[in-house]
Amino acid sequence: MELSRTFRRCGSRRFLSCLVLGSLIPFATTNGQDIVPLDQGAVGLHQALQQLQTTVSVLHVVAHPDDEDGALLAYCARGLGARTMLFSITRGEGGANLISADFFDRLGLLRTLEHRKAADIYGNQLFYSRAADYGFSKTLREAQRQWDEGEPILADLVEVIRRERPTILLSRFRGDSRDGHGHHQLAGVLSQAAVDAAADPARFPEQISRGLRPWKVAKFYTNNIRPQWREEDRDAWTLAIPTGEFHPLLGRSFAQVARYGLGYQRSQGMSGHHSPAGQQVSYYRKVTGNSDDPPARESHLLEDIDKSLIGLVPADVATSQDVLRFVLQSIDEQIGTAASAFDARRLESVLPALTAGLNQTRSVLSQLSGLEVADRTRSVLNDQLQRKVELFERAIVCALGLECEAWAEPSEEQSTASLRHVVPGQTFAVQLRITQRSGAAVTLQSIELERPSDWKIDWLVNPAGEGESNAPAVELSSEGHFANPLPLANNVPWQSTCRVVVPETAAPTRPYWQRDSIRETIYKTPRGNGEQGDLPSSPFQVLATLTCGDTTFHVRRELLVRYRHPEYGNVQYPLAVLPTLSVRFLRPYGVLPTDQLQYSLDVLLTNASIQPVSGEVRLELPAGWRSDPDVAEFTMQRDGDEVRQAFVLHVPDDADQSRIDLEAVAEVDGRSYREGYVTVSARDVGRTHWFSPARHRLTRLNVQVAGQPRVGYITGSGDDVAQSLALLGIAPETLGSDQLATADLSSFDIIMVGVRAYAVREDIRAYNTRLLDYVAAGGVLIVQYQTPEFDHNYGPYPYSMGRSPEEVSEEDAAVRLLQPEHVVMRRPNRITEQDFADWVEQRGSKFWATWDDRYVPLLECHDADQPPQQGGLLVARHGQGVYVYAAYAWYRQLPHGVPGAYRLMANLLSLPVTKDE
Known part of the structure; x- marks a missing residue:
């Protein structure tokens, strides 16, 4: 194997010292943007020498962070020394979050931080398209429709290929139904399309006009082949990559390195998974473009690939350029000499060859413009030699312990x-x-x-x-x-x-x-x-x-x-530069019942300066509207100080707007501030900031809640539902473990369970019986969507979610009212199909598959080509109370002010009063 040949160059004595020292290298990174320990010292020098010995580069294409074949990436980067790149269509904004209340764009930033940390371990660079993850998509057609037929993504991927010039492109997905949901399928389709388009100068000519050149990859592969699981895949692969191979200096296999990196993607529940030693293989199929001539199996990813510098000069280049070939060969020989001289106990032994090779490389670069070679050859040589300079310098830094x-x-x-x-x-x-x-x-x-x-x-x-x-x-x-x-x-x-x-x-x-x-x-x-x-x-x-x-x-x-x-x-x-003052609404969206003429909202001011800051803040309102106060003064003494300024809006009697955009503006020393930021961070993945205008969208709607229920809220993985209920005049109380264990739950009219609570909290599972007793005694329990950890009959009667619980991902999927006269559908707000207009991202997730007859399904919806789903909102009488399973995505809709979602939620919150009607 290529990896074994690399180690043999060290010589047995030096190799033994490599093995001993490598086993002592701390594997974990610490915090922030540390240089990864795998890229320091003897291990880092060995990695740099590997990279110097090849001109090969690899591009892996996926749909989201955590889709990647991390074992493949680690094998290419840390086993073969190839320049390794990862292109993700999205940043995963539409996914779940198990560690914080960051969703949508803030979640995209968090997942980018996690992805970068994982990439540091794999050893690859990251690239993303302009596409935003709008949520789960079951079909290729929906993904194409949402993303302008995929053209912006294709343009971005073609640009990366033309600019970075990968030797090999490996798609994680095939582009068919086997890939699962629509994003994955589109990633496979666009990978093939990008390979063809990148080589065609007629495609995306604006890139050519900006100086990029067409580029044809030498090999293209697709993945998602599982011969160990699927009989039909037994002969579908053409390349078996031994990612379970042990790397002595790293002290583990490439698959284990990958699992460690993947563990940083904690928001997706990827931490804490053990990766045992042993054989592991990543299977890929080479795509030749000729379906009538199936590709032959290969023994190695780099089979038929010339990885030398001299291989960059086409064979038909005039013999007058033999001097060029000689110098390029000399550079490769210096690299080989450095690799042979590598001694983990005396790193500077490689310096003579490295410095000589660096000087020769710079000399060739300085003469490239005068060489009689094709522009394409000159451009490729320039890119590769510039990279050699960077690698020589990196190796010298490692050898010096600098x-x-x-x-x-x-x-x-x-x-x-x-x-x-x-x-x-x-x-x-x-x-x-x-x-x-x-x-x-x-x-x-x-x-x-x-x-x-x-x-x-x-x-x-x-x-x-x-x-x-x-x-x-x-x-x-x-x-x-x-x-x-x-x-x-x-x-x-x-x-x-x-x-x-x-x-x-x-x-x-x-x-x-x-x-x-x-x-x-x-x-x-x-x-x-x-x-x-x-x-x-x-x-x-x-x-x-x-x-x-x-x-x-x-x-x-x-x-x-x-x-x-x-x-x-x-x-x-x-280091980041922040504005002196952050101005933002605590809620960017809100609703106001039409029978109310006052509306309360808060503006959060944050001082980022180490100096005291004083000023005033006001709201910019439509004509006829006023706020109390009209203007508010504030003073903050130091960095991190916050002021939460409350305003009460007074709506004119004749106001006829149904949707109003309000803005906040603060004045400090004659300067206006109209935007705010939120710090996005998690443990040791670094930090960044999400910026947004200081804008609040208010929707007026006809909504009522019967009575004034007292609500207890059991927080799950994190959502903003409890805060959103304040717009309906309800202030939920958060229930902790002690209250679940010993409190008098009957003091609450309603207890609501947050999303994924049964997945992340042991206490709710332990005290579930107390919750059912609370219902039997007359309480109302509303359980929002849960993951399969909930699929153990935690309700009062049997139900099942199935191995892969259904979700309805099309936010505009038609909804049918199964029981229009049920109290939840008519009191105090009459629910119609119109209440399901303008929902965001999805209808709901983790619908039940089967249930006892004592549960009453109230709604039905489905995606295209999906059977009708009735397991998203079910109500059951239990004793004197009511149990509700509500898989519809209130945690998405309420924070974004979706009117119909508020109206339906108001009816659920009215159950303590209406349940006996």
Whole structure:
């Protein structure tokens, strides 16, 4: 195998030391944007040497984060050394979330953070299309309809192929019904289409006009083949990739590496899964484009692939370019020499070959423009040689044990203990620390702080002998260049500090993709389609220029912020710029019954500055409307302070608008603030911020609740249903474990169970009998949608969900009222089909499949080509009370102000009064 040949180059003694040291390498990353330990030290050097020995690149295509064949990615990146890339159609915005109340766009950001962390472990780059995940889609046709026939996605994928030029493309999906739901099928269809379109200059000509060139991948494969499970797949594969193969330096198999990376995707329940050692295979089928000539089986992914530099020069290039071939071969030989010299106990042994190879590579790059080769060949050579330069530099950094750190801190005059972001006009300090840990001669030539041109910098160079550094004081120019090159002694850090002033005009660090409504399925990308990365980068980069002997190399790092989290320890992530003031409504949507002329809402103001902030906030209202107060003053003393400003709207008697958009605006020192942000983070996956306009959409509707029920709420995996009930005049009380165990539940008229509660809470399962006793005594229990953990007859009578519970994913699926005269359908609000208009994302999820006759189904709906589903809303009398299973997606509809969802929920909340009618 290719992997075995790579290890044999080390020699037995050196290989043994590799094995011993590799088993001691800590596998887990710590926090924020740390360099993954697999890419440091002896392991990192070995990985870089592997990558230097190939020109092969691989692109894997999926529909969502966590769809990927992580074992394949780890095998390609960390086993073969191939440049490995992952393209996901969406960021998973429409999925569930088991760890927080972030949904839709905020969930997309969270899943992107998780995906990046997983990719760091796999060893791949990430790319995304502009498509937003609108929710589960059962059919290919619906996915095509929602995403403009897939054209924007296809354009983005073709652009990635043309720009990144993968040698091999592997689709996770086949493009047929075997793939499951519509997103997966479309990913398979578009992968094939993109392979063809990327090679056709007539497709997406605007990309060609921007300088991209057609590109034809050498091989294309599809996945979703399971010969161990399906008889029909036994002969369907052409390539078996041994992802269960043990990697001695990593200390585990590629499949185990993948499982570790996948475990970071906790919002989807991927943590805590054990991956045992043993054989594991990823099966793929090569697509040749000729169905009459089935492809032959291959023994290796790189079969018939020339991975050498010299292989980039076509055979028909004139013999006058033999010098080019000779130099390219010489570079490959230097790489081979470095690989043979690799010794995990003496990393600098590879430096002579690495520096020679880097110098030769730069020499070829400088002469490329004058070579008599085709433009395409020149372009490919340029890309590959530029990548070789990056890999040579990365390998040299590993061989030197070199660390380059740059982090932001409060400036001396500021009293705050740590810095988590900056705001326009702020001054902060940057700490720089560079340490090389080898016997090689290394000098520091310059430190450049790459930032927008209007960010001002003043250097404060370290005095001799202060702090942990024994480096002498040095003189730096304003551009960060040393008057004389600075030798770096073995394991003696060089440190320095500079002061940075953020301009008043600095833009916030925000995601480049945005949309105005969750009903939009394609994001706007103001910077153009070429922006397809994962997360916004820091506006501040540090570039260190050093020499090893007579060879110059560079190290680039993002500027980080660091702080100590009381639970997770040391946390770090890229520096971000935030607006001084965040202004947002606590609820972006709301409803107001038509018989009411007052409406309460809250505006949340957050200070991001370390300085006190004072100003005033007001609402911009339609003519004739007024608020109390008209204007509210506020003062906040420090970073993180919040003010929750309540307003009461007074609606004119003659107001006839059914839907009104309200905006909040705050004024501070003559500057207006009209948007807010929410920090999106989870444990050790980093953090970013979701921005939205300070806008509230109010819908007036005819809705009533009978009585004033007292509601207890059992929170599940996280939803905003309890908060949404306040718009109906109800303030639910959250029930914890102690209350479930011992409280007098009869004090509540209604107890409502949040989504997925039976999956994430042991206490509700343990005390389920108490809930049923509460119903029998006259209470009303409303259970929102639950996952199969609930499929154990927790209701008063038997029911079943089935192995794959049904859901109705088409939010506009027709709904039929099965019992229009049932009290839930008529009191106090008469429910009609019109109440199911304008729903978002889906009708509901995890419908029951069968149920006892004592449950009464009230509604029926179904997706196209799906049997009618009646298990989404069922009501049963139990003793003196009522039990309700409500799988319709109130957790999606209520936070988005869907009128009919509120009306139907109001009827459920009225059951304590109406149940005996």
